[in-house]
Amino acid sequence: MSQSAAPAYPWYFRPLDWLLVGISTLPLTVLYGLARLLYWLMAYVVRYRRRVVLQNLRNSFPEKSAVEIDQIARGFYWHFAQVVVEILKLRTISAAEIRRRAVIENPEVIERFLAENRQVLALGSHAGNWEWILTTGALVFPGRAGGVYKPLTNPFFEAFMLKLRSRMGAEMVPMLSTLRNLIRNRGRGRVLSLLSDQAAGPEDHPYWTNFLHQDTPFYTGADKLAAQLHCAAVFVGIRRVRRGYYRITLTELHDGQTTLPPEEHQLTEAFARLLERDMRATPPDYLWSHRRWKHKREATSHKSQASS
Template identity: 45%
Template sequence: MTKLQIPRRFYPLWYLLQGIARLPFGVLYLLSDVLYFLLYYVTGYRKKVVFKNLQNAFPEKTEAERLSIAKQFYRNLTDIVVETIKLAAISPEELHKRVKILNPEVISAATNQGKIALALGGHQCNWEWAPSGGIPFFNCPIDVVYKPLSNSFFEAFIWQARTRLGPNMVRMKDTLRYLIQRKNQPRLFCMLSDQTPPKSEIQYWTTFMHQDAGFFVGGEKLAASFHMPVFFIHAQRVGRGWYNFKFIPIEPSEAARQTAFPVTEQFTRMLENWIQENPADYLWSHRRWKHQRPVGEAS
Protein backbone atom coordinates (compact mmCIF):
# COMPACT_ATOMS: atom_id res chain seq x y z
CA MET A 1 0.00 0.00 0.00
CA THR A 2 1.41 3.38 -0.98
CA LYS A 3 1.76 6.24 1.44
CA LEU A 4 -1.48 8.13 1.97
CA GLN A 5 -1.37 11.79 1.05
CA ILE A 6 -2.11 14.59 3.50
CA PRO A 7 -4.33 17.40 2.13
CA ARG A 8 -2.34 20.65 2.26
CA ARG A 9 -4.88 22.37 4.49
CA PHE A 10 -4.05 19.84 7.22
CA TYR A 11 -0.28 20.45 7.20
CA PRO A 12 -0.36 22.57 10.43
CA LEU A 13 -2.21 19.81 12.32
CA TRP A 14 0.15 17.20 10.87
CA TYR A 15 3.23 19.04 12.14
CA LEU A 16 1.57 19.65 15.50
CA LEU A 17 0.93 15.93 16.01
CA GLN A 18 4.41 15.08 14.78
CA GLY A 19 5.79 17.53 17.33
CA ILE A 20 3.72 15.97 20.12
CA ALA A 21 4.95 12.53 19.04
CA ARG A 22 8.53 13.65 19.69
CA LEU A 23 7.89 14.74 23.27
CA PRO A 24 9.36 12.56 26.06
CA PHE A 25 6.99 10.19 27.79
CA GLY A 26 6.96 12.22 30.99
CA VAL A 27 5.53 15.22 29.13
CA LEU A 28 3.12 13.05 27.15
CA TYR A 29 1.66 11.65 30.34
CA LEU A 30 1.21 15.14 31.74
CA LEU A 31 -0.79 15.89 28.59
CA SER A 32 -2.72 12.68 29.18
CA ASP A 33 -3.58 13.80 32.73
CA VAL A 34 -4.92 17.09 31.37
CA LEU A 35 -6.87 15.27 28.68
CA TYR A 36 -8.34 12.93 31.31
CA PHE A 37 -9.57 15.91 33.34
CA LEU A 38 -11.14 17.48 30.24
CA LEU A 39 -12.82 14.28 29.03
CA TYR A 40 -14.10 13.09 32.38
CA TYR A 41 -14.88 16.24 34.35
CA VAL A 42 -15.42 18.93 31.69
CA THR A 43 -16.92 17.40 28.55
CA GLY A 44 -18.15 14.12 30.05
CA TYR A 45 -17.09 12.31 26.86
CA ARG A 46 -19.49 9.38 26.32
CA LYS A 47 -20.11 9.08 30.05
CA LYS A 48 -23.64 7.77 29.56
CA VAL A 49 -22.36 5.03 27.25
CA VAL A 50 -19.51 4.10 29.60
CA PHE A 51 -21.65 3.91 32.75
CA LYS A 52 -24.45 2.03 31.00
CA ASN A 53 -21.96 -0.50 29.63
CA LEU A 54 -20.36 -0.97 33.04
CA GLN A 55 -23.71 -1.31 34.80
CA ASN A 56 -24.85 -4.00 32.37
CA ALA A 57 -21.50 -5.79 32.27
CA PHE A 58 -20.92 -5.82 36.03
CA PRO A 59 -24.35 -5.98 37.73
CA GLU A 60 -22.71 -7.71 40.71
CA LYS A 61 -20.44 -4.73 41.46
CA THR A 62 -21.41 -1.77 43.61
CA GLU A 63 -21.88 1.70 42.17
CA ALA A 64 -18.65 2.78 43.88
CA GLU A 65 -16.76 -0.10 42.25
CA ARG A 66 -18.11 0.78 38.82
CA LEU A 67 -17.20 4.43 39.36
CA SER A 68 -13.64 3.42 40.19
CA ILE A 69 -13.43 1.31 37.02
CA ALA A 70 -14.83 4.18 34.94
CA LYS A 71 -12.28 6.69 36.21
CA GLN A 72 -9.39 4.30 35.63
CA PHE A 73 -10.78 3.52 32.18
CA TYR A 74 -10.69 7.21 31.23
CA ARG A 75 -7.11 7.48 32.49
CA ASN A 76 -6.15 4.45 30.42
CA LEU A 77 -8.01 5.84 27.40
CA THR A 78 -6.15 9.14 27.41
CA ASP A 79 -2.87 7.28 27.83
CA ILE A 80 -3.74 5.27 24.71
CA VAL A 81 -4.45 8.51 22.83
CA VAL A 82 -1.01 10.00 23.54
CA GLU A 83 0.71 6.63 23.07
CA THR A 84 -0.92 6.25 19.66
CA ILE A 85 0.36 9.68 18.67
CA LYS A 86 3.80 8.67 19.99
CA LEU A 87 3.74 5.72 17.59
CA ALA A 88 4.37 8.25 14.80
CA ALA A 89 7.88 8.96 16.10
CA ILE A 90 8.94 6.37 18.68
CA SER A 91 12.15 4.51 17.88
CA PRO A 92 12.07 0.74 17.33
CA GLU A 93 14.46 0.33 20.27
CA GLU A 94 12.23 2.29 22.66
CA LEU A 95 9.11 0.42 21.61
CA HIS A 96 10.91 -2.91 21.88
CA LYS A 97 11.72 -2.11 25.51
CA ARG A 98 8.10 -1.27 26.28
CA VAL A 99 6.29 -4.07 24.42
CA LYS A 100 7.07 -7.70 25.15
CA ILE A 101 5.72 -10.78 23.40
CA LEU A 102 5.94 -13.44 26.09
CA ASN A 103 5.66 -16.53 23.90
CA PRO A 104 6.53 -15.75 20.26
CA GLU A 105 7.58 -19.39 19.80
CA VAL A 106 3.95 -20.55 19.52
CA ILE A 107 3.51 -18.37 16.44
CA SER A 108 6.91 -19.33 15.03
CA ALA A 109 6.02 -23.01 15.42
CA ALA A 110 3.14 -22.42 12.99
CA THR A 111 4.89 -20.11 10.53
CA ASN A 112 7.98 -22.35 10.42
CA GLN A 113 5.67 -25.02 9.02
CA GLY A 114 4.60 -22.64 6.26
CA LYS A 115 1.29 -21.71 7.89
CA ILE A 116 -0.50 -18.41 8.35
CA ALA A 117 -1.21 -17.91 12.07
CA LEU A 118 -4.43 -16.06 12.86
CA ALA A 119 -4.48 -13.95 16.04
CA LEU A 120 -7.82 -12.63 17.31
CA GLY A 121 -7.85 -9.78 19.80
CA GLY A 122 -10.14 -7.16 21.24
CA HIS A 123 -9.89 -3.54 22.32
CA GLN A 124 -7.64 -4.44 25.22
CA CYS A 125 -4.93 -2.26 26.81
CA ASN A 126 -3.09 -0.52 23.97
CA TRP A 127 -4.01 -2.58 20.93
CA GLU A 128 -2.32 0.01 18.69
CA TRP A 129 1.17 -0.78 20.00
CA ALA A 130 0.97 -4.56 19.71
CA PRO A 131 1.69 -5.00 15.95
CA SER A 132 4.62 -2.57 15.75
CA GLY A 133 5.95 -3.72 19.10
CA GLY A 134 5.78 -7.32 17.96
CA ILE A 135 7.93 -6.88 14.84
CA PRO A 136 11.30 -7.75 16.51
CA PHE A 137 9.90 -10.98 17.98
CA PHE A 138 8.96 -12.69 14.71
CA ASN A 139 10.72 -13.73 11.52
CA CYS A 140 7.59 -13.30 9.43
CA PRO A 141 5.41 -10.40 8.25
CA ILE A 142 2.69 -9.09 10.55
CA ASP A 143 -0.62 -8.12 8.92
CA VAL A 144 -3.41 -6.22 10.65
CA VAL A 145 -6.98 -5.95 9.37
CA TYR A 146 -8.46 -2.49 9.82
CA LYS A 147 -11.43 -0.38 8.84
CA PRO A 148 -10.39 2.98 7.32
CA LEU A 149 -11.38 6.12 9.21
CA SER A 150 -13.86 8.45 7.53
CA ASN A 151 -11.69 11.54 8.15
CA SER A 152 -8.99 11.67 5.45
CA PHE A 153 -6.44 13.46 7.65
CA PHE A 154 -6.67 11.13 10.63
CA GLU A 155 -6.77 8.12 8.31
CA ALA A 156 -3.45 9.22 6.77
CA PHE A 157 -1.85 10.06 10.13
CA ILE A 158 -2.91 6.83 11.83
CA TRP A 159 -1.98 4.74 8.79
CA GLN A 160 1.55 6.15 8.79
CA ALA A 161 1.89 5.69 12.56
CA ARG A 162 0.73 2.09 12.32
CA THR A 163 2.94 1.09 9.37
CA ARG A 164 6.19 3.02 9.85
CA LEU A 165 7.85 0.26 11.92
CA GLY A 166 6.82 -2.62 9.72
CA PRO A 167 3.25 -3.97 10.08
CA ASN A 168 1.10 -4.24 6.97
CA MET A 169 -2.39 -2.75 7.19
CA VAL A 170 -5.10 -4.63 5.29
CA ARG A 171 -8.47 -3.02 4.67
CA MET A 172 -11.29 -5.19 5.91
CA LYS A 173 -12.93 -5.39 2.49
CA ASP A 174 -9.62 -6.53 0.93
CA THR A 175 -8.95 -9.33 3.42
CA LEU A 176 -9.94 -12.33 1.30
CA ARG A 177 -8.12 -11.17 -1.81
CA TYR A 178 -5.03 -10.29 0.26
CA LEU A 179 -4.87 -13.78 1.79
CA ILE A 180 -5.48 -15.58 -1.49
CA GLN A 181 -2.50 -13.73 -2.97
CA ARG A 182 -0.33 -14.73 0.01
CA LYS A 183 -1.74 -18.13 0.94
CA ASN A 184 1.68 -19.78 0.62
CA GLN A 185 3.54 -17.08 2.54
CA PRO A 186 3.87 -17.72 6.30
CA ARG A 187 2.76 -14.70 8.34
CA LEU A 188 0.98 -13.53 11.48
CA PHE A 189 -2.46 -12.24 10.56
CA CYS A 190 -4.21 -10.17 13.23
CA MET A 191 -7.84 -9.12 13.60
CA LEU A 192 -9.81 -7.21 16.23
CA SER A 193 -12.81 -9.48 16.59
CA ASP A 194 -14.91 -7.65 19.17
CA GLN A 195 -16.10 -4.86 16.89
CA THR A 196 -19.82 -4.36 16.33
CA PRO A 197 -20.97 -5.54 12.89
CA PRO A 198 -23.70 -3.67 11.04
CA LYS A 199 -26.95 -5.33 12.11
CA SER A 200 -27.56 -6.66 8.59
CA GLU A 201 -24.17 -8.46 8.65
CA ILE A 202 -24.50 -10.21 12.01
CA GLN A 203 -24.29 -13.97 11.48
CA TYR A 204 -23.73 -15.00 15.08
CA TRP A 205 -25.38 -13.92 18.31
CA THR A 206 -24.19 -14.90 21.77
CA THR A 207 -24.14 -13.57 25.32
CA PHE A 208 -21.20 -11.31 26.05
CA MET A 209 -20.80 -9.73 29.51
CA HIS A 210 -24.43 -10.55 30.42
CA GLN A 211 -25.78 -8.98 27.22
CA ASP A 212 -26.80 -10.15 23.77
CA ALA A 213 -24.11 -9.28 21.25
CA GLY A 214 -23.58 -9.90 17.56
CA PHE A 215 -20.14 -10.86 16.30
CA PHE A 216 -18.23 -10.89 13.05
CA VAL A 217 -17.39 -14.47 12.06
CA GLY A 218 -15.01 -13.64 9.23
CA GLY A 219 -11.98 -14.70 11.25
CA GLU A 220 -13.40 -18.16 11.89
CA LYS A 221 -14.34 -18.59 8.22
CA LEU A 222 -10.87 -17.50 7.07
CA ALA A 223 -9.23 -19.90 9.53
CA ALA A 224 -11.25 -22.78 8.08
CA SER A 225 -10.60 -21.77 4.47
CA PHE A 226 -6.84 -21.29 4.84
CA HIS A 227 -6.23 -23.93 7.54
CA MET A 228 -4.90 -21.39 10.02
CA PRO A 229 -4.15 -22.14 13.66
CA VAL A 230 -6.05 -19.55 15.73
CA PHE A 231 -4.81 -17.71 18.82
CA PHE A 232 -6.29 -15.33 21.36
CA ILE A 233 -4.22 -12.20 22.06
CA HIS A 234 -3.92 -11.82 25.82
CA ALA A 235 -2.82 -8.30 26.78
CA GLN A 236 -1.45 -7.04 30.08
CA ARG A 237 -0.72 -3.48 31.19
CA VAL A 238 2.48 -3.84 33.23
CA GLY A 239 2.74 -0.13 33.92
CA ARG A 240 2.10 3.20 32.27
CA GLY A 241 3.44 2.71 28.74
CA TRP A 242 4.58 -0.89 29.33
CA TYR A 243 2.70 -3.88 27.92
CA ASN A 244 3.00 -7.66 27.68
CA PHE A 245 1.22 -9.76 25.07
CA LYS A 246 0.75 -13.52 24.96
CA PHE A 247 -0.78 -15.82 22.35
CA ILE A 248 -3.14 -18.49 23.66
CA PRO A 249 -4.46 -21.18 21.29
CA ILE A 250 -8.22 -20.99 20.83
CA GLU A 251 -9.45 -24.51 21.46
CA PRO A 252 -13.27 -24.61 21.57
CA SER A 253 -14.78 -26.18 24.67
CA GLU A 254 -17.50 -28.81 24.48
CA ALA A 255 -20.11 -26.06 24.99
CA ALA A 256 -18.57 -23.91 22.26
CA ARG A 257 -18.59 -26.85 19.84
CA GLN A 258 -22.35 -27.02 20.19
CA THR A 259 -22.73 -23.58 18.60
CA ALA A 260 -22.73 -22.58 14.94
CA PHE A 261 -19.36 -20.83 15.23
CA PRO A 262 -17.30 -22.54 17.95
CA VAL A 263 -14.10 -20.54 17.45
CA THR A 264 -15.99 -17.25 17.70
CA GLU A 265 -17.83 -18.52 20.78
CA GLN A 266 -14.59 -19.59 22.47
CA PHE A 267 -12.96 -16.27 21.60
CA THR A 268 -15.91 -14.50 23.24
CA ARG A 269 -15.55 -16.52 26.44
CA MET A 270 -11.78 -15.89 26.55
CA LEU A 271 -12.28 -12.16 26.03
CA GLU A 272 -14.99 -12.13 28.69
CA ASN A 273 -12.62 -13.77 31.20
CA TRP A 274 -9.93 -11.25 30.32
CA ILE A 275 -12.33 -8.34 30.91
CA GLN A 276 -13.30 -9.73 34.30
CA GLU A 277 -9.60 -9.73 35.24
CA ASN A 278 -8.80 -6.34 33.67
CA PRO A 279 -12.06 -4.33 33.75
CA ALA A 280 -10.54 -0.86 33.33
CA ASP A 281 -8.48 -1.89 30.29
CA TYR A 282 -11.40 -2.57 27.96
CA LEU A 283 -12.89 0.05 25.60
CA TRP A 284 -16.09 0.91 27.45
CA SER A 285 -16.79 4.06 25.42
CA HIS A 286 -17.62 1.90 22.41
CA ARG A 287 -21.34 1.22 21.79
CA ARG A 288 -20.68 -2.51 21.67
CA TRP A 289 -24.20 -3.62 22.61
CA LYS A 290 -26.24 -1.22 20.48
CA HIS A 291 -28.06 -3.93 18.50
CA GLN A 292 -30.76 -6.17 19.93
CA ARG A 293 -30.94 -9.84 19.10
CA PRO A 294 -33.96 -10.54 16.85
CA VAL A 295 -36.74 -12.49 18.51
CA GLY A 296 -36.21 -16.20 18.01
CA GLU A 297 -32.59 -15.78 16.85
CA ALA A 298 -30.47 -18.55 18.38
CA SER A 299 -26.71 -18.67 18.95
Protein backbone atom coordinates in the same frame (compact mmCIF):
# COMPACT_ATOMS: atom_id res chain seq x y z
CA MET B 1 -2.12 -3.71 -3.45
CA SER B 2 -2.95 -4.98 0.03
CA GLN B 3 -0.58 -2.47 1.55
CA SER B 4 -2.61 0.70 1.13
CA ALA B 5 -0.69 3.73 -0.01
CA ALA B 6 -1.18 6.69 2.29
CA PRO B 7 -3.82 8.90 0.65
CA ALA B 8 -3.11 12.51 -0.20
CA TYR B 9 -4.78 15.12 1.95
CA PRO B 10 -5.40 18.87 1.54
CA TRP B 11 -2.49 21.18 2.25
CA TYR B 12 -4.29 22.90 5.13
CA PHE B 13 -3.86 19.73 7.24
CA ARG B 14 -0.06 20.11 7.18
CA PRO B 15 0.15 22.36 10.28
CA LEU B 16 -1.83 19.71 12.20
CA ASP B 17 0.60 17.06 10.98
CA TRP B 18 3.57 19.13 12.14
CA LEU B 19 1.90 19.70 15.52
CA LEU B 20 1.12 16.02 16.10
CA VAL B 21 4.60 14.91 15.02
CA GLY B 22 6.12 17.58 17.27
CA ILE B 23 4.08 16.38 20.26
CA SER B 24 5.06 12.80 19.44
CA THR B 25 8.75 13.65 19.79
CA LEU B 26 8.24 14.57 23.45
CA PRO B 27 9.40 11.98 26.01
CA LEU B 28 6.70 9.68 27.30
CA THR B 29 7.13 11.13 30.78
CA VAL B 30 6.03 14.51 29.39
CA LEU B 31 3.25 12.92 27.32
CA TYR B 32 1.84 11.29 30.44
CA GLY B 33 1.59 14.77 31.92
CA LEU B 34 -0.52 15.72 28.91
CA ALA B 35 -2.52 12.54 29.51
CA ARG B 36 -3.41 13.82 32.98
CA LEU B 37 -4.91 16.92 31.39
CA LEU B 38 -6.69 14.84 28.79
CA TYR B 39 -8.09 12.58 31.54
CA TRP B 40 -9.47 15.57 33.43
CA LEU B 41 -11.08 16.98 30.29
CA MET B 42 -12.68 13.68 29.25
CA ALA B 43 -13.84 12.60 32.70
CA TYR B 44 -15.00 15.88 34.23
CA VAL B 45 -15.36 18.60 31.56
CA VAL B 46 -16.43 17.07 28.26
CA ARG B 47 -17.61 13.90 30.03
CA TYR B 48 -16.76 11.96 26.90
CA ARG B 49 -19.47 9.39 26.15
CA ARG B 50 -20.08 9.12 29.88
CA ARG B 51 -23.60 7.78 29.43
CA VAL B 52 -22.33 5.02 27.13
CA VAL B 53 -19.45 4.17 29.48
CA LEU B 54 -21.65 3.92 32.59
CA GLN B 55 -24.38 1.96 30.83
CA ASN B 56 -21.85 -0.53 29.45
CA LEU B 57 -20.30 -0.99 32.88
CA ARG B 58 -23.62 -1.38 34.72
CA ASN B 59 -24.83 -3.99 32.24
CA SER B 60 -21.52 -5.86 32.24
CA PHE B 61 -21.04 -5.90 36.01
CA PRO B 62 -24.51 -5.93 37.62
CA GLU B 63 -22.98 -7.34 40.79
CA LYS B 64 -20.94 -4.17 41.40
CA SER B 65 -22.14 -1.19 43.40
CA ALA B 66 -22.60 2.32 42.01
CA VAL B 67 -19.40 3.37 43.77
CA GLU B 68 -17.44 0.51 42.16
CA ILE B 69 -18.86 1.32 38.73
CA ASP B 70 -17.82 4.95 39.12
CA GLN B 71 -14.31 3.88 40.14
CA ILE B 72 -13.99 1.67 37.07
CA ALA B 73 -15.27 4.50 34.87
CA ARG B 74 -12.65 6.89 36.22
CA GLY B 75 -10.02 4.19 35.79
CA PHE B 76 -11.13 3.76 32.19
CA TYR B 77 -10.76 7.46 31.42
CA TRP B 78 -7.24 7.47 32.86
CA HIS B 79 -6.38 4.32 30.91
CA PHE B 80 -7.79 5.78 27.69
CA ALA B 81 -5.89 9.05 28.13
CA GLN B 82 -2.63 7.09 28.46
CA VAL B 83 -3.43 5.00 25.39
CA VAL B 84 -4.10 8.13 23.32
CA VAL B 85 -0.65 9.60 23.98
CA GLU B 86 1.00 6.19 23.62
CA ILE B 87 -0.59 5.74 20.19
CA LEU B 88 0.57 9.21 19.17
CA LYS B 89 4.08 8.32 20.37
CA LEU B 90 4.16 5.51 17.79
CA ARG B 91 4.74 8.19 15.15
CA THR B 92 8.32 8.73 16.36
CA ILE B 93 9.15 6.02 18.92
CA SER B 94 12.24 3.91 18.27
CA ALA B 95 12.14 0.17 17.68
CA ALA B 96 14.34 -0.38 20.73
CA GLU B 97 11.98 1.51 23.01
CA ILE B 98 8.84 -0.25 21.80
CA ARG B 99 10.59 -3.62 22.22
CA ARG B 100 11.42 -2.68 25.79
CA ARG B 101 7.91 -1.47 26.62
CA ALA B 102 5.74 -4.12 24.93
CA VAL B 103 6.87 -7.73 25.22
CA ILE B 104 5.30 -10.85 23.75
CA GLU B 105 5.83 -13.43 26.47
CA ASN B 106 5.41 -16.56 24.35
CA PRO B 107 6.14 -15.78 20.67
CA GLU B 108 6.82 -19.49 20.08
CA VAL B 109 3.05 -20.03 19.84
CA ILE B 110 3.11 -18.16 16.51
CA GLU B 111 6.69 -19.00 15.48
CA ARG B 112 5.76 -22.67 15.23
CA PHE B 113 3.13 -21.92 12.60
CA LEU B 114 5.36 -19.50 10.70
CA ALA B 115 8.06 -22.17 10.50
CA GLU B 116 5.47 -24.40 8.81
CA ASN B 117 4.57 -21.57 6.38
CA ARG B 118 1.09 -21.35 7.82
CA GLN B 119 -1.00 -18.21 8.06
CA VAL B 120 -2.08 -17.20 11.56
CA LEU B 121 -5.11 -15.14 12.53
CA ALA B 122 -4.23 -13.14 15.65
CA LEU B 123 -7.54 -12.25 17.30
CA GLY B 124 -7.24 -9.19 19.49
CA SER B 125 -9.55 -6.60 21.03
CA HIS B 126 -9.74 -3.01 22.21
CA ALA B 127 -8.04 -3.90 25.47
CA GLY B 128 -4.76 -2.51 26.78
CA ASN B 129 -2.94 -0.69 24.01
CA TRP B 130 -4.16 -2.48 20.89
CA GLU B 131 -2.02 -0.36 18.53
CA TRP B 132 1.20 -1.28 20.32
CA ILE B 133 0.38 -4.97 19.78
CA LEU B 134 0.58 -4.65 15.99
CA THR B 135 3.80 -2.63 16.12
CA THR B 136 5.36 -5.15 18.49
CA GLY B 137 4.29 -8.01 16.26
CA ALA B 138 5.93 -6.34 13.26
CA LEU B 139 9.22 -6.21 15.20
CA VAL B 140 9.05 -9.73 16.61
CA PHE B 141 7.96 -11.28 13.30
CA PRO B 142 9.71 -9.01 10.76
CA GLY B 143 8.22 -9.05 7.28
CA ARG B 144 5.49 -11.43 8.40
CA ALA B 145 3.02 -9.28 10.35
CA GLY B 146 -0.01 -7.41 9.12
CA GLY B 147 -3.13 -5.85 10.50
CA VAL B 148 -6.67 -5.57 9.19
CA TYR B 149 -8.10 -2.07 9.53
CA LYS B 150 -11.18 -0.08 8.63
CA PRO B 151 -10.21 2.93 6.46
CA LEU B 152 -11.07 6.33 7.91
CA THR B 153 -13.14 8.82 5.96
CA ASN B 154 -10.94 11.82 6.80
CA PRO B 155 -7.98 11.74 4.36
CA PHE B 156 -5.53 13.34 6.79
CA PHE B 157 -6.21 10.99 9.68
CA GLU B 158 -6.27 8.04 7.28
CA ALA B 159 -2.78 8.97 6.06
CA PHE B 160 -1.52 9.75 9.57
CA MET B 161 -2.74 6.47 11.06
CA LEU B 162 -1.44 4.38 8.15
CA LYS B 163 2.01 5.88 8.57
CA LEU B 164 1.88 5.44 12.34
CA ARG B 165 0.79 1.80 12.11
CA SER B 166 3.19 0.74 9.37
CA ARG B 167 6.39 2.49 10.56
CA MET B 168 7.89 -0.72 11.96
CA GLY B 169 7.02 -2.78 8.89
CA ALA B 170 3.45 -3.95 9.53
CA GLU B 171 1.43 -4.53 6.37
CA MET B 172 -1.93 -2.77 6.57
CA VAL B 173 -4.83 -4.60 4.95
CA PRO B 174 -8.17 -2.84 4.37
CA MET B 175 -10.98 -4.83 5.97
CA LEU B 176 -12.74 -5.59 2.68
CA SER B 177 -9.48 -6.96 1.23
CA THR B 178 -8.86 -9.51 4.00
CA LEU B 179 -9.88 -12.64 2.10
CA ARG B 180 -8.10 -11.55 -1.09
CA ASN B 181 -4.95 -10.80 0.89
CA LEU B 182 -4.96 -14.20 2.63
CA ILE B 183 -5.50 -16.05 -0.64
CA ARG B 184 -2.68 -14.17 -2.33
CA ASN B 185 -0.30 -15.01 0.53
CA ARG B 186 -1.34 -18.64 0.87
CA GLY B 187 1.60 -20.91 1.61
CA ARG B 188 3.60 -18.06 3.15
CA GLY B 189 4.06 -17.98 6.89
CA ARG B 190 2.59 -14.76 8.23
CA VAL B 191 0.39 -13.43 10.99
CA LEU B 192 -2.61 -11.19 10.39
CA SER B 193 -4.10 -9.24 13.29
CA LEU B 194 -7.86 -8.70 13.57
CA LEU B 195 -9.67 -6.74 16.27
CA SER B 196 -12.50 -9.20 16.73
CA ASP B 197 -14.58 -7.29 19.29
CA GLN B 198 -16.14 -4.82 16.87
CA ALA B 199 -19.92 -4.36 17.03
CA ALA B 200 -21.24 -6.59 14.27
CA GLY B 201 -24.57 -5.53 12.80
CA PRO B 202 -27.49 -7.59 11.46
CA GLU B 203 -26.14 -7.26 7.92
CA ASP B 204 -23.00 -9.12 9.03
CA HIS B 205 -24.98 -12.23 10.08
CA PRO B 206 -23.17 -12.28 13.44
CA TYR B 207 -22.78 -15.04 15.97
CA TRP B 208 -24.71 -14.23 19.13
CA THR B 209 -23.56 -15.39 22.54
CA ASN B 210 -23.93 -14.38 26.18
CA PHE B 211 -21.01 -12.09 26.94
CA LEU B 212 -20.71 -10.16 30.20
CA HIS B 213 -24.38 -10.83 31.03
CA GLN B 214 -25.53 -9.51 27.64
CA ASP B 215 -26.69 -10.96 24.34
CA THR B 216 -23.74 -9.93 22.16
CA PRO B 217 -23.06 -10.16 18.41
CA PHE B 218 -19.61 -11.14 17.12
CA TYR B 219 -18.20 -11.13 13.62
CA THR B 220 -17.73 -14.65 12.28
CA GLY B 221 -14.92 -13.94 9.81
CA ALA B 222 -12.33 -15.88 11.82
CA ASP B 223 -14.46 -19.04 11.74
CA LYS B 224 -14.93 -18.78 7.99
CA LEU B 225 -11.33 -17.89 7.16
CA ALA B 226 -9.89 -20.65 9.34
CA ALA B 227 -12.17 -23.24 7.75
CA GLN B 228 -11.75 -22.04 4.17
CA LEU B 229 -8.00 -21.35 4.16
CA HIS B 230 -6.84 -23.62 7.01
CA CYS B 231 -5.45 -20.71 8.99
CA ALA B 232 -4.22 -21.22 12.52
CA ALA B 233 -5.68 -18.86 15.12
CA VAL B 234 -4.48 -17.39 18.41
CA PHE B 235 -6.03 -15.17 21.05
CA VAL B 236 -3.97 -12.07 21.84
CA GLY B 237 -4.20 -10.92 25.44
CA ILE B 238 -2.49 -7.80 26.75
CA ARG B 239 -1.93 -6.61 30.31
CA ARG B 240 -0.41 -3.35 31.53
CA VAL B 241 2.44 -4.16 33.90
CA ARG B 242 2.89 -0.53 34.89
CA ARG B 243 2.52 2.81 33.18
CA GLY B 244 3.90 2.53 29.65
CA TYR B 245 4.80 -1.17 29.88
CA TYR B 246 2.74 -4.10 28.58
CA ARG B 247 2.91 -7.89 28.48
CA ILE B 248 1.29 -9.66 25.54
CA THR B 249 0.25 -13.30 25.89
CA LEU B 250 -0.74 -15.63 23.05
CA THR B 251 -3.20 -18.51 23.45
CA GLU B 252 -3.62 -21.04 20.67
CA LEU B 253 -7.23 -21.39 19.55
CA HIS B 254 -6.82 -23.52 16.43
CA ASP B 255 -3.92 -25.29 14.73
CA GLY B 256 -5.28 -24.83 11.23
CA GLN B 257 -5.21 -28.57 10.58
CA THR B 258 -8.20 -30.01 12.40
CA THR B 259 -11.64 -29.34 10.94
CA LEU B 260 -13.74 -26.64 12.61
CA PRO B 261 -17.21 -26.37 11.03
CA PRO B 262 -17.66 -22.59 10.60
CA GLU B 263 -21.36 -22.78 11.42
CA GLU B 264 -20.50 -23.92 14.95
CA HIS B 265 -18.44 -20.77 15.60
CA GLN B 266 -16.00 -22.53 17.92
CA LEU B 267 -13.24 -19.96 17.33
CA THR B 268 -15.50 -17.01 17.99
CA GLU B 269 -16.92 -18.59 21.13
CA ALA B 270 -13.42 -19.38 22.45
CA PHE B 271 -12.35 -15.81 21.70
CA ALA B 272 -15.37 -14.41 23.55
CA ARG B 273 -14.68 -16.48 26.66
CA LEU B 274 -11.00 -15.48 26.85
CA LEU B 275 -11.80 -11.82 26.27
CA GLU B 276 -14.49 -11.94 28.96
CA ARG B 277 -11.96 -13.43 31.37
CA ASP B 278 -9.47 -10.64 30.70
CA MET B 279 -12.07 -7.88 30.96
CA ARG B 280 -13.20 -9.19 34.33
CA ALA B 281 -9.59 -9.29 35.53
CA THR B 282 -8.82 -5.65 34.65
CA PRO B 283 -12.10 -3.82 33.93
CA PRO B 284 -10.68 -0.29 33.43
CA ASP B 285 -8.36 -1.41 30.64
CA TYR B 286 -11.07 -1.93 28.03
CA LEU B 287 -12.56 0.61 25.60
CA TRP B 288 -15.87 1.11 27.40
CA SER B 289 -16.74 4.18 25.32
CA HIS B 290 -17.20 1.85 22.35
CA ARG B 291 -20.89 1.16 21.63
CA ARG B 292 -20.34 -2.58 21.73
CA TRP B 293 -23.97 -3.47 22.42
CA LYS B 294 -25.77 -1.05 20.10
CA HIS B 295 -27.31 -3.87 18.05
CA LYS B 296 -30.10 -6.11 19.31
CA ARG B 297 -30.87 -9.59 18.11
CA GLU B 298 -33.98 -9.87 15.98
CA ALA B 299 -36.52 -12.47 17.04
CA THR B 300 -36.21 -14.34 13.75
CA SER B 301 -32.44 -14.41 14.07
CA HIS B 302 -32.74 -15.68 17.63
CA LYS B 303 -35.01 -18.56 16.58
CA SER B 304 -32.81 -19.41 13.61
CA GLN B 305 -29.63 -19.62 15.66
CA ALA B 306 -31.30 -21.54 18.48
CA SER B 307 -32.54 -24.17 16.03
CA SER B 308 -29.09 -24.52 14.42
